[in-house]
Amino acid sequence: MxxxxxxxxxxxxxxxxxxxxxxxxxxxxxxxxxxxxxxxxxxxxxxxxxxxxxxxxxxxxxxxxxxxxxxxxxxxxxxxxxxxxxxxxxxxxxxxxxxxxxxxxxxxxxxxxxxxxxxxxxxxxxxxxxxxxxxxxxxxxxxxxxxxxxxxxxxxxxxxxxxxxxxxxxxxxxxxxxxxxxxxxxxxxxxxxxxxxxxxxxxxxxxxxxxxxxxxxxxxxxxxxxxxxxxxxxxxxxxxxxxxxxxxxxxxxxxxxxxxxxxxxxxxxxxxxxxxxxxxxxxxxxxxxxxxxKSVRQSDLWSKYRFICCCSRCGSVPPTYMDRVLEEISVVNGNSSSSDSGFYRDKATQMLTQYIDDAISDYLSIGDAQSCCEKLDHVLTRGLPDEQLERNEGTSLPTYTYWLHPLHHLSLNAYTTLASAYKTCSNDMLALFSEANENLCVAFDMSRTSVAYSLLLAGATNHLFQFEPSLIASVANYWVSAGESLSTFARSSMWRELIPLSSLSSIIRHNCLKCSLGNKYETGSFHSQVQYEDFAHVSSKFLDCVTDYMQKVWHLLVHGCNHLRVFKDPLDFSWLVTAKYSSMWEICSHCSSNNIGSNSDIYENIPLCEAQGCTTQVRIHLFQLGVHCLLYGAYLSSICFGKHSYLTCHAQNILDTVEHD
Known part of the structure; x- marks a missing residue:
C-alpha cells in the first residue's frame, strides 16, 4: 500500500x-x-x-x-x-x-x-x-x-x-x-x-x-x-x-x-x-x-491512508447506480411524497445513523435482541419522524419523516442485525419455554423471520453484485449464511413439534435438473479454472432455480412481518425504480392502504400450518433452496479465495453434515 x-x-x-x-x-x-x-x-x-x-x-x-x-x-x-x-x-x-x-x-x-x-x-x-x-x-x-x-x-x-x-x-x-x-x-x-x-x-x-x-x-x-x-x-x-x-x-x-x-x-x-x-x-x-x-469510503481511506480515491467508481458522473442507492433517503413532508434535499437530507442521514447504531449497540452490548428487532423493524417500516425541528413561536412547520432506501447501506446493516437478533430471540424462547407450545410457535415465527432477513440480505447484495462484480467476496459470504440459515431451519425439530410432517431423509441433496451447481460440487470442478462465460452461465442458472424456489417459500417466511411483506421477491428489486413507487414512503403507504398489516403483527402468532399451508413439500423446498445457496456461496468463495479457504470449507462442511443427518 x-x-x-x-x-x-x-x-x-x-x-x-x-x-x-x-x-x-x-x-x-x-x-x-x-x-x-x-x-x-x-x-x-x-x-x-x-x-x-x-x-x-x-x-x-x-x-x-x-x-x-x-x-x-x-x-x-x-x-x-x-x-x-x-x-x-x-x-x-x-x-x-x-x-x-x-x-x-x-x-x-x-x-x-x-x-x-x-x-x-x-x-x-x-x-x-x-x-x-x-x-x-x-x-x-x-x-x-x-x-x-x-x-x-x-x-x-x-x-x-x-x-x-x-x-x-x-x-x-x-x-x-x-x-x-x-x-x-x-x-x-x-x-x-x-x-x-x-x-x-x-x-x-x-x-x-x-x-x-x-x-x-x-x-x-x-x-x-x-x-x-x-x-x-x-x-x-x-x-x-x-x-x-x-x-x-x-x-x-x-x-x-x-x-x-x-x-x-x-x-x-x-x-x-x-x-x-x-x-x-x-x-x-x-x-x-x-x-x-462514496462519502464513507472516502472518509475511511483518508483517515487511514491519507489519500483521496480517484478510481472509476468514485469519479463516475453521475454517481453509479450502486453508490446512489447505498445512500438514498426519502425526506417526506407530511403527506407529500416529494423528497427534500440539502439540510434535511444531511440531518436525515445523521439521525438515521444514530438511531440504527444505537439499536445495534444495545443488542451487541447488553443482549436485548427483542428491543433491537422492534426498533429496527419500526424504522424500516415506518421511517423516522423528525421530532427535533425547532418551531418558531406562532409558526406551524410541517413534519418530516425520513425513509431509508431498501438498498441503503444502513438498511443492509439492519438486515444483518435482524437476521442475528431474531435468531437469538428464537433460541432464547426455546431455552426458557421449551415446554410451552404457545412459545414454541413464537420461537418458530422468529426463526423463520431470521431466515427471511438473511435471504433478503443475500438477495439485496446479489442485486448490487450485478452492477459491481467486485462485491463477489461479500456476496459469497451472504449466500453461505442464507444457505446455513435455511438448512438449519428446514431441519429444525420445531417442525416435528408443531406440524407432523415426514422427514427430509429422502431428499437427494445435490442433484438439480435445472442448474449445474450440484454436478460441479460432486465432480470437484468447483475449483477448476473459471472462464467468465462459464461463471455467467452458472450464475444465471442458479438465479433461475432460486427464483423458482422463492416463489414457493417466501410467503411462509415473511408471514406476519409488515416490512418483509413489501418484498414480493427478495431477488427482484426492479420495482424500486418504477415510476409508480419512487420512494419507500410511497411503497409502505400503498401497502398500508391495502391492509397488508400493521407493525404490531410482527409478533402476532398465527398457526402457519393452517394459514400458510405448511406441508412436507414446503419444508423440502426450504431445504433445497438452502442447499442451492450453500453451493453458490461455496462456488463464489472458491473463485475469491480458493478451495481451501475458510468460507469454502465451511459451506462444504454444512453440505456434508446435512447429507448425513
Whole structure:
C-alpha cells in the first residue's frame, strides 16, 4: 500500500479465480497483545498445553518475571526469539503498562521492521523503508490530534525501548534521530499494515508485506483482485507445487525500485484475481468496505491512508447506480411524497445513523435482541419522524419523516442485525419455554423471520453484485449464511413439534435438473479454472432455480412481518425504480392502504400450518433452496479465495453434515 505512483500490473492475461502471487512472506509482523499468551508469536497458531518461552540471548539474561511472549515449538522459538530481543520488542513490552500494551501490535511490528532494515538508520530520508512509503509527512503533521499524538507517543515509547536495549552499548543515534526513525517505521506500518485475518475471520495481528509484491498494489473501489492470509499450517494443505516459493509471479511492478524479500516465517499473503485481468492492466485490491457509499469510503481511506480515491467508481458522473442507492433517503413532508434535499437530507442521514447504531449497540452490548428487532423493524417500516425541528413561536412547520432506501447501506446493516437478533430471540424462547407450545410457535415465527432477513440480505447484495462484480467476496459470504440459515431451519425439530410432517431423509441433496451447481460440487470442478462465460452461465442458472424456489417459500417466511411483506421477491428489486413507487414512503403507504398489516403483527402468532399451508413439500423446498445457496456461496468463495479457504470449507462442511443427518 504505497504511494500512488507505485503499482503492479498483470504480466499476462489472467482469468478470474487465479492466484497472482506465490505465498509472500512478511517484512514484519506482530501478534495482538491479547493473544500473546494464547497463540504462537512466530506462526500465529494456538499454543499447545506446554508452550515454550523465547530463547534469551547472552546479552539479555532471563528475568524472574513471566515471559512476555510464547511459542508453539522449539523451531518457532529458535526462529523468532533473536528478532524479538534485537528489535527491542521485549523491552517495549516491559516498559509499557498493561493498558497501553493492549494496543501495541503496530509499535512492535514497527520495531521489527526497523531492525530488519538497518539501511534505514544510514539513510538521510525517512520517506521510504524497504521500498514502502512511510507517509510520515502526512501522518505526523496531521490536523487530527489523535493520529499525530499516536505517532508522537508511539515513537517515544519505541525509542525508549531501543535505548533500554542498548543501555550497555554506545548507541550511534541521538535521541532525536532515534525518535525520527521510530516515527517513520510506525507510519510505514500504519500506511502499509494488513490485518492478519484467518479461519473464521478473527483478527490475530498485523503484518507488513514488501513492495514489488503486495504493498505496491493500489486501492480501487472497483478492484480486480483480492487477497487472503495463510498461516504455515494452512500452507501444508494447499495445492501449491513443492517449488511454490520460487514460482513465477503473475504480476510485476511498474518500476524497478529495490525491495526486501521479507522473513522466512510468519503469515503469508496471496493475491488472487476476481475479474479478468489483461496483460499490462493495473492490479488493484480494496482497502475499505465496498458496500459503503462514496462519502464513507472516502472518509475511511483518508483517515487511514491519507489519500483521496480517484478510481472509476468514485469519479463516475453521475454517481453509479450502486453508490446512489447505498445512500438514498426519502425526506417526506407530511403527506407529500416529494423528497427534500440539502439540510434535511444531511440531518436525515445523521439521525438515521444514530438511531440504527444505537439499536445495534444495545443488542451487541447488553443482549436485548427483542428491543433491537422492534426498533429496527419500526424504522424500516415506518421511517423516522423528525421530532427535533425547532418551531418558531406562532409558526406551524410541517413534519418530516425520513425513509431509508431498501438498498441503503444502513438498511443492509439492519438486515444483518435482524437476521442475528431474531435468531437469538428464537433460541432464547426455546431455552426458557421449551415446554410451552404457545412459545414454541413464537420461537418458530422468529426463526423463520431470521431466515427471511438473511435471504433478503443475500438477495439485496446479489442485486448490487450485478452492477459491481467486485462485491463477489461479500456476496459469497451472504449466500453461505442464507444457505446455513435455511438448512438449519428446514431441519429444525420445531417442525416435528408443531406440524407432523415426514422427514427430509429422502431428499437427494445435490442433484438439480435445472442448474449445474450440484454436478460441479460432486465432480470437484468447483475449483477448476473459471472462464467468465462459464461463471455467467452458472450464475444465471442458479438465479433461475432460486427464483423458482422463492416463489414457493417466501410467503411462509415473511408471514406476519409488515416490512418483509413489501418484498414480493427478495431477488427482484426492479420495482424500486418504477415510476409508480419512487420512494419507500410511497411503497409502505400503498401497502398500508391495502391492509397488508400493521407493525404490531410482527409478533402476532398465527398457526402457519393452517394459514400458510405448511406441508412436507414446503419444508423440502426450504431445504433445497438452502442447499442451492450453500453451493453458490461455496462456488463464489472458491473463485475469491480458493478451495481451501475458510468460507469454502465451511459451506462444504454444512453440505456434508446435512447429507448425513
Amino acid at each position: 504505497g504511494e500512488m505512483e507505485m503499482m503492479m500490473r498483470g504480466r499476462e492475461e489472467i482469468e478470474m479465480g487465479e492466484d497472482l502471487t506465490r505465498p509472500l512472506p512478511p517484512l514484519s509482523f506482530s501478534l495482538h497483545h491479547s493473544l500473546l499468551l494464547s497463540h504462537c508469536s512466530s506462526c500465529f497458531s494456538p499454543l499447545p498445553s506446554s508452550p515454550l518461552p523465547p530463547i534469551f540471548p547472552p546479552r539479555f539474561p532471563p528475568s524472574n518475571s513471566n515471559p512476555k511472549i510464547l511459542y508453539c515449538s522449539s523451531q518457532c522459538s529458535f526462529s523468532d526469539s533473536p528478532l524479538h530481543f534485537s528489535s527491542a520488542e521485549h523491552h517495549l513490552l516491559c516498559l509499557l503498562p498493561s493498558a497501553a500494551a493492549a494496543d501495541s501490535s503496530d509499535l512492535r511490528a514497527a520495531l521489527r521492521l526497523l531492525e530488519s532494515n538497518p539501511a534505514t538508520r544510514r539513510s538521510s530520508s525517512v520517506s521510504r523503508i524497504a521500498g514502502l512509503s512511510t507517509n510520515l509527512h502526512k501522518l505526523a503533521n496531521d490536523d487530527e490530534e489523535e493520529v499525530a499524538a499516536r505517532i508522537r507517543d508511539g515513537a517515544r515509547a519505541m525509542a525508549a525501548a531501543r535505548r533500554m536495549r542498548d543501555r550497555d552499548c554506545s548507541g550511534e543515534e541521538s535521541e532525536g534521530e532515534e525518535e525520527a526513525m521510530a516515527a517513520a517505521a510506525l507510519c510505514a506500518v500504519l500506511t502499509n499494515g494488513v490485518e492478519v485475518q484467518v479461519k473464521s475471520g478473527r483478527t490475530l495481528g498485523v503484518a507488513v508485506y514488501g513492495g514489488g509484491g503486495f504493498s505496491w498494489i493500489n486501492h480501487s473501489c472497483s478492484p480486480n483482485a483480492c487477497y487472503r492470509i495463510s498461516l504455515h499450517s494452512d500452507l501444508q494443505t494447499t495445492s501449491f507445487l513443492p517449488d511454490h516459493e520460487t514460482a513465477a509471479m503473475r504480476i510485476v511492478p511498474c518500476c524497478n525500485k529495490e525491495t526486501q524479500c521479507g522473513c522466512s516465517y510468519g503469515p503469508r499473503i496471496i493475491v488472487r484475481s476476481i475479474k479478468r485481468i489483461q496483460k499490462g492492466e493495473e492490479v488493484t485490491v480494496a482497502y475499505t468496505d465496498l458496500l459503503q457509499p
